[in-house]
Amino acid sequence: MVQYAVPRRGVPRAASLRKWALGAPGVTIRVVGAREGLLLNKRYRGKASATNVLSFPYAKGKGDIVLCHPVIAREARAQGKTLAAHYAHLVVHGVLHLRGYDHADRRGAARMERAEIRTLRRFGLRNPYE
Numbered sequence: 505m506v507q508y509a510v511p512r513r514g515v516p517r518a519a520s521l522r523k524w525a526l527g528a529p530g531v532t533i534r535v536v537g538a539r540e541g542l543l544l545n546k547r548y549r550g551k552a553s554a555t556n557v558l559s560f561p562y563a564k565g566k567g568d569i570v571l572c573h574p575v576i577a578r579e580a581r582a583q584g585k586t587l588a589a590h591y592a593h594l595v596v597h598g599v600l601h602l603r604g605y606d607h608a609d610r611r612g613a614a615r616m617e618r619a620e621i622r623t624l625r626r627f628g629l630r631n632p633y634e
Contacts, residue, residue: 507534510573516591524595524627530566531602533595541572557594559601569598585632593632596623 506518521533536544541554548558556575561567571594580590600619607613621631 505532507532509534509536509540514577514587515573516588520588521591521595524592525569525599526596526623528565528599528602530563531599532568533598534568534570535573536570538572538574541570541575544570557598559598561602565603567602569595569602571595571598589629589632592627592629593620593624596620 506521508515515535521535525531525533538554541558542552544558545551545553545555548560549555554572554575556572556579558570559567560570571591576590576594577587579585580587583590597616597620600616600623605612605616605619607616617633621633624630624632
């Protein structure tokens, strides 16, 4: 399921978001604005700013992915990426978190990055870390 809490102008279509989520059953994707992104990040991570993606697992491989559109748009511009490519990366990143991947340490981060790169390549997208 895909939910939009922001105007859909400029935001990828639900079909694209679901595709990048690898058709994972039991995954809800919610695209939010800066205010909701800030409130969620503050409540669940203790951070006083909005972040690009949050993952909330509730069962193996299932859960919610929250994407903050203003943060993603700003990052895409700053990194010289297309908005679609950055969204794809963050959806894949969120799904991997739901599947138990983590980047808290160097080894986990390297494993997660390899999985992201491999998955994005399947969609014809380049390595987001280059």
